Amino acid sequence: MHDRIHYWTTAPASPSLHYTVSSVTSMLEHARPTLVLLHELGGSVDSWNAVVQSLARRFTVLCADQRGHGLSEKTRSPYTIENLAEDLHAVLSDAAARGVIGDIDRNPIWLLGLAAGAATAAVYAAHHHGVAGVILCCPALEVDAERRDYLETRAQRAVEEGMSAIVEASLARSYPPLLRERLGMPAFEDYRARFLANDPVAYANANRALGGGQARNALAALRLPCLMLAGKHDLLRPSAQVRALTMDHPRIVFSEIDAGHLAAVQAPQALAASVERFIDADGLSTTEHGMSRGTAAAASAPLPHRVNA
Template structure:
């Protein structure tokens, strides 16, 4: 599905029956809705799975205005209103987890459960993200490709078909789309959202995640009253393929527990 959101053409992938409970999945920087492929397969028979492509990612247009976590959350809220979804489970990974926090704080009565994977509550390295945005704008995405991919999976996962698929997602992301996401991550601060997250919240992180280390995810969980914290063994920053069974179990426990 393609929608006009704030003057931008945005793509949303939809799976399953609209008669089923809605599950919204928000992807990481430099990927797209397809990063959730293993979760879509697991949940689309029981849920109406909604996977937006953020601005400048997947099939969505590159933003013509500055990108922030708040702006991306506003896009998701508008997408859900356009589709007519007013009660849903929500999950996000990495920047998708930051956006999910904003969405959940805005629609706190509509969000049944919130699952945050390999994410954080406030920017961990503002200057690094600013420098990375500048480098990508000056030299292109290929200039940082190796550094990014080395953190997304384990070395074994990198060599798998799905690891190669992740590399293709990154390579096909427009340089400006990625750089704008870096801008958003440099300014990201969801600390004010924590008190509004009244739904059941699960925070999970790979024990090998160097991009969002377990201590950062732990700090996120500690900031949210009643949040459950889980470690995904043997997982790097994007465990959605490599540790799909563990991720699916966490997500199923979250939505069924809610």
């Protein structure tokens, strides 16, 4: 069993941001690596429940509800992926000030972002010190014009008609019938209920932030170990598309797991195992780990343990 404690940031003139910190009962040993988890669009810290059960045995795991999601404040003003990255900085500063994680300058964190959460993770890692490495799972790092139009249409409909008007179309590709059958309808209905509980205006703002972002540009600035994970059944960010993101970046390692777009709820054990293998290898993965680099030339390239802002 692991302890899970809830916190909220309290900085004035900033949104109230909810996060949880989980570890085994010998709570919050600062010698343990800290792993920070960022959920998908429309998700929350609950998206990570099964993943945390596995990872909290070895890591201090911080899960953050991004702005407008879960138990974080439902703001009404538009925002950007860069704002979400600064929100993450506020969360980490709050956690360090409370002493529930170590000083990140002396104890760098690992970042794990899922889907839209991967965009926040990439932007944060590209511009902040104190990051040991990044895992980007089913990453939504760029949005083309067609997808941007879709996100805007979905945002407008959510505001005008509520979440029930968009739930079926939204989950048709992120939680496809194949996985509903495999994992069982109770698991799907649980996720669907959490999705419906989103605040429509906050959800619309999150769609627009994703539509207006281009986190792919952050990849070029990364100077640290990075794992790019694809879902074998991901209809939104297919495996070939995710692999293509790595081709110009020899420091990035690619791997695939048997999941759809919502890997944290659809394949939590496989995701957790991939994260542990990558961190154990300190970013220097080999083919024995079932992972491959974006380009063959990277096989012997040394990977630093810090990000240069």
